[in-house]
Amino acid sequence: MLLSLNWLKDFVPFAGDVEDLAHRLTMVGLEVEEIASPFAYLETVVVGKVVECKPHPKSDHLSLCKVDVGTEVLPIVCGAPNVAQDQLVPVALIGTTLPSGLTIKKAKLRGELSVGMICSAQELELGEDSSGIWVLNQEFSNLKVGDNLIDALGLDRYVLDIGITPNRADCLSVLGLAREVAVLYSLPLQLPCVEVKESTEEIDYEIEIKAPEDCYLYQARLLTDCTLKESPAWLRFRLLTSGIRPINNIVDVTNYVMLELGQPLHSFDRKLLAGKKIQVDLAREGQEFTTLDGKKRKLLRSDLLIWDAEKPVALAGVMGGENSEINENSTEVLLECAVFNPVTIRKTARRLGLSSESSYRFERGIDQLLSPFALERATHLLQQLTQARVLRGVARKETKPYKERIITFRSGKVSELLGIEISEEFCSKTLESLGCGLQPGAEKWLVTPPSYRQDLEREVDLIEEVGRIYGLDRIPATLPKVSKSLKVEKEDWFQFLSKIKHWAKGVGLNEAINYSFVAEETLDLLQKEDKEQRVYILNPLSEEQNVLRTNLLAGILNTVRVNFGRENRDLRLFEVAKTFFLDKEQETLCREEHRLALLLTGSREGNFWPYSADKKVDYLDLKGLVEHLAQVFGCQDLEFRLVENKDFYLKPWVKVFQQGEEIGFLGLVEEEIADRFEANQELWYADLNLEKIFACYQQKRYSFQELPKFPGTTRDITLVCPLSLKLVEVLEVISELKVALLEEVRVIDIFYPQGKAEKNVTLRLFYRSKDKSLKDKEVNKIHDKIGKTLLDKLDVRFP
Amino acid sequence: MSLTTFLAELDGLIQELEKDLDKASSISQLEEVRIRYLSRKGRLAEVMKGLPKLAPEERPEAGRKANEIKEKLSSLWEAKKRFFEQKEKEERLRDFDPTLPGRIPPVGTLHPITLVIEEVSAIFTSLGFEVVLGPEVETDFYNFEALNIPPEHPARDMQDSLYITDKTLLRTHTSPLQVRTMLAKKPPVAAIAPGKVYRRDSDLTHSPMFHQIEGFLVDKKVTMADLRGTLTLFLHRVFGSETRVRFRPSFFPFTEPSAEVDISCVMCGGKGKVAGKTCRVCKETGWVEILGCGMIDPAVFKMVNYDPEEYSGFAFGLGVERIAMLKYSIGDLRIFFDNNLRFLKQFV
Numbered sequence A: 001m002l003l004s005l006n007w008l009k010d011f012v013p014f015a016g017d018v019e020d021l022a023h024r025l026t027m028v029g030l031e032v033e034e035i036a037s038p039f040a041y042l043e044t045v046v047v048g049k050v051v052e053c054k055p056h057p058k059s060d061h062l063s064l065c066k067v068d069v070g071t072e073v074l075p076i077v078c079g080a081p082n083v084a085q086d087q088l089v090p091v092a093l094i095g096t097t098l099p100s101g102l103t104i105k106k107a108k109l110r111g112e113l114s115v116g117m118i119c120s121a122q123e124l125e126l127g128e129d130s131s132g133i134w135v136l137n138q139e140f141s142n143l144k145v146g147d148n149l150i151d152a153l154g155l156d157r158y159v160l161d162i163g164i165t166p167n168r169a170d171c172l173s174v175l176g177l178a179r180e181v182a183v184l185y186s187l188p189l190q191l192p193c194v195e196v197k198e199s200t201e202e203i204d205y206e207i208e209i210k211a212p213e214d215c216y217l218y219q220a221r222l223l224t225d226c227t228l229k230e231s232p233a234w235l236r237f238r239l240l241t242s243g244i245r246p247i248n249n250i251v252d253v254t255n256y257v258m259l260e261l262g263q264p265l266h267s268f269d270r271k272l273l274a275g276k277k278i279q280v281d282l283a284r285e286g287q288e289f290t291t292l293d294g295k296k297r298k299l300l301r302s303d304l305l306i307w308d309a310e311k312p313v314a315l316a317g318v319m320g321g322e323n324s325e326i327n328e329n330s331t332e333v334l335l336e337c338a339v340f341n342p343v344t345i346r347k348t349a350r351r352l353g354l355s356s357e358s359s360y361r362f363e364r365g366i367d368q369l370l371s372p373f374a375l376e377r378a379t380h381l382l383q384q385l386t387q388a389r390v391l392r393g394v395a396r397k398e399t400k401p402y403k404e405r406i407i408t409f410r411s412g413k414v415s416e417l418l419g420i421e422i423s424e425e426f427c428s429k430t431l432e433s434l435g436c437g438l439q440p441g442a443e444k445w446l447v448t449p450p451s452y453r454q455d456l457e458r459e460v461d462l463i464e465e466v467g468r469i470y471g472l473d474r475i476p477a478t479l480p481k482v483s484k485s486l487k488v489e490k491e492d493w494f495q496f497l498s499k500i501k502h503w504a505k506g507v508g509l510n511e512a513i514n515y516s517f518v519a520e521e522t523l524d525l526l527q528k529e530d531k532e533q534r535v536y537i538l539n540p541l542s543e544e545q546n547v548l549r550t551n552l553l554a555g556i557l558n559t560v561r562v563n564f565g566r567e568n569r570d571l572r573l574f575e576v577a578k579t580f581f582l583d584k585e586q587e588t589l590c591r592e593e594h595r596l597a598l599l600l601t602g603s604r605e606g607n608f609w610p611y612s613a614d615k616k617v618d619y620l621d622l623k624g625l626v627e628h629l630a631q632v633f634g635c636q637d638l639e640f641r642l643v644e645n646k647d648f649y650l651k652p653w654v655k656v657f658q659q660g661e662e663i664g665f666l667g668l669v670e671e672e673i674a675d676r677f678e679a680n681q682e683l684w685y686a687d688l689n690l691e692k693i694f695a696c697y698q699q700k701r702y703s704f705q706e707l708p709k710f711p712g713t714t715r716d717i718t719l720v721c722p723l724s725l726k727l728v729e730v731l732e733v734i735s736e737l738k739v740a741l742l743e744e745v746r747v748i749d750i751f752y753p754q755g756k757a758e759k760n761v762t763l764r765l766f767y768r769s770k771d772k773s774l775k776d777k778e779v780n781k782i783h784d785k786i787g788k789t790l791l792d793k794l795d796v797r798f799p
Numbered sequence B: 001m002s003l004t005t006f007l008a009e010l011d012g013l014i015q016e017l018e019k020d021l022d023k024a025s026s027i028s029q030l031e032e033v034r035i036r037y038l039s040r041k042g043r044l045a046e047v048m049k050g051l052p053k054l055a056p057e058e059r060p061e062a063g064r065k066a067n068e069i070k071e072k073l074s075s076l077w078e079a080k081k082r083f084f085e086q087k088e089k090e091e092r093l094r095d096f097d098p099t100l101p102g103r104i105p106p107v108g109t110l111h112p113i114t115l116v117i118e119e120v121s122a123i124f125t126s127l128g129f130e131v132v133l134g135p136e137v138e139t140d141f142y143n144f145e146a147l148n149i150p151p152e153h154p155a156r157d158m159q160d161s162l163y164i165t166d167k168t169l170l171r172t173h174t175s176p177l178q179v180r181t182m183l184a185k186k187p188p189v190a191a192i193a194p195g196k197v198y199r200r201d202s203d204l205t206h207s208p209m210f211h212q213i214e215g216f217l218v219d220k221k222v223t224m225a226d227l228r229g230t231l232t233l234f235l236h237r238v239f240g241s242e243t244r245v246r247f248r249p250s251f252f253p254f255t256e257p258s259a260e261v262d263i264s265c266v267m268c269g270g271k272g273k274v275a276g277k278t279c280r281v282c283k284e285t286g287w288v289e290i291l292g293c294g295m296i297d298p299a300v301f302k303m304v305n306y307d308p309e310e311y312s313g314f315a316f317g318l319g320v321e322r323i324a325m326l327k328y329s330i331g332d333l334r335i336f337f338d339n340n341l342r343f344l345k346q347f348v
């Protein structure tokens, strides 16, 4: 809300400093976001008097003027057809920057010096007229040559831009803000003039409210013989200052009163209304209606319309109809001043995307008791400005009169909640100054808030008011003395997630955080199978963000693209985030899974000496990370199984099982997918279910194993294997033998002889006995047996 | 050949060797000297060829002398060799370059958002708050209605939502955790709830996804002064104990009274100017908005079956990105979710 300081002063004799005002308003919850000087560019635009004006010798449309600007007489070349001697005109001095961006400089126009510029109203953004220069003495009196235009025209030097919170509907008007200023500075409040001269003829309009739940009060005045024209400067300026474009004197008055008193009004061209009846009724389902912006709107049964005797003429509280709007031929005005149900107005305005200054105020609630006053104020102004004849009386129907609320208030509760001693006297004084009626009692007071404070409904609201005026910033800092149980969960989920992140950091991964939503296109590209489980956003900001991730890769690929685009091609990333799946069983209709994603790509160790850029990360690097994580978090007996699925985004795709249960998967991102994200190199990706890992982690126990007392011994064995043979098959054969003395088996080499479709796998077997030193003969016997079994059971041979 | 000549030749070898050793300036030259004197075809061997030509009775003495000379020659040579080796060792030490790049294991980092969440959580857990987490897709009930924001209430404009269905949405704040936690527990409760939140808003200063931390405490006789004390302690830990804290009235549907908390500007220390120029962080006001808070509204207590006559409590909500931006001097909100490695690696 933009507050003109001059306008404010119509209501309260405020004479203080604007900075102080802004500070005090901010500190009572009316946050001044900016102290604006919207007319600062007029500081160097002054009232000048044309003392001489003759034609330019070398031009038929330019004039050579001598203009007295108070301190000196300036030569100015002027191109306006209406310039003449003795006019008082606005002169932009050298150095002025006009709203258009034009900066006035000394210039020579066809050989003649010009120092400054005589402006039109439009060039100064103070009017619509651009046909010629603005002749000030035709519109203003008491002008002094040399005065700058801000002072000369009574414009605002300062305008406060105030953020009004949704609860303070009362402050969406100059009057409302003036009430607060009056309290803050202990100033008297002065209401504006509402004097109306009524004619003897009586208004003969019937009002019928057919939707009493949606319209509480409807009043109308009828004015005839109106002269439609541009509003006077003072009114135009106030609207401009408040951010509203002046249109004509009738429309401007309705806007003016809305800004001044917070009550939106609407003016109909009475001659365009059928019959002498106004009806307030809901729209027919599917009914079409053309609003005054020329747009055809499709309505629902829940939208409220104003009808004349035959047809709808306005979308109540939101926007008037094209069929009855004020136009250049209007002479008769039906002036509407109504109170509607805030929810009705809000629903319509939101659905149609038609939030207006009017609907904004209706949505937040109108002071119903002030409404008749606002009608009189608008009528008064219309009569003044259009010389209208005002018919006697008001057509009026009220279906739901304003009801006073009475709140029980215990002043002791103020200190109890705020934690600071505030006297009863301060409470009563404050509540009264805010317009509340007070009926003190021994323990409880009965408080009646004013009709304009619809936000005051409960005791706590009054406590807030007392605190607000007292100053919340005066509340001291104490620490709560809480009698809280020391009992806490052994380890909560948050701590676990934190440990996972620190593990990832520790193994040299960089944490990424991606949006939870991605483009449906991306999910389609990765995997079509999950389509039925996806969670879509009904009203996405863009198609790029229309569905929640069913896998983390969909987001991480964006990170990959960003980095590849910036020449970061060696990535070690991790992300801890949720994936989302439809699930009717959940109260949120959505199952959320916390997952850990790892992504490796590019150089394994580094591109520079002593490392080699040729060494790229591969499957074993990624698998190693998964195994490291498993060890740290207590997942045992991992199995890695190759999965065949042509449609999956990883190839190879390896699932990880922990004691038979799937805990995640890893593999290489399909080349075409990586290419789509401008990543033309191998992307190794792992995706793990953190809930499953948490389950392992909670089972993790330390248990000491006796250290070996006797030395062990090793034997190597090399097997020539077919390329398709998996290592695990070899290890399983060995473990099935259940050799008690075999402590461990490790791979020490895998060699691919050139030109042969086989591989040589060398294993080292560690033998040890718990209670003696082993003899060679004994070990050899066991080792040979293992070798023979391998040859028997597998398609392998010794080299 | 006489014994005298033979012995003189042997003796002469010593002087010759010493001369050659003096001349030798490298290990390879030293090796040449060894070959010249001590190899099978070297000078000593040559002299020794004269031994069989001596009279038999002279041979033992000649032999003894020859051995003596041989040992002498060897030890002279060895000494010189040790000298060279020592010298070489010293040179190697002198040439050792401690400034070559080390083999640094990859350096991992946590996202600045995580850093802030962990720092804030650590402070509050040390005060006895527990950390609670909740769903990111919420029902209208938990996200709005239970927080005293009925349908069609203008306060819904404060948070433009991303809907999943007409009854579920991406949570617009972490405040639903107030309701979820209080429904599950009886007072006293003290908890904080960090996490992702979502709004239908995207421009220079708004991201459709961002992070919040909600905090709340309910017990008997909790006051707004307690709220101020708790937040002041917290803000002093995060931004330094010289930070000034300001409460100004505001509005949130689920707290009453509600306040906006400002701290003295972290950039200019509240002076409004940096090196004579307008401070870009506080725009010369000296204050920056840091969080919203208030006393939990009785309407919320009713929703969770707490008796507002018996209990009172406070709640606050802060923007993690906002704190990260102030704390780490980050000017652009969008940089957080680009995950540019050059950005991420600054938070080692």
Ligand SMILES: [Zn+2]
Pocket (backbone or CB within 6 Å): B265, B266, B267, B268, B269, B270, B271, B272, B273, B279, B280, B281, B282, B283, B284, B286, B287
């Ligand atoms: Zn600053």
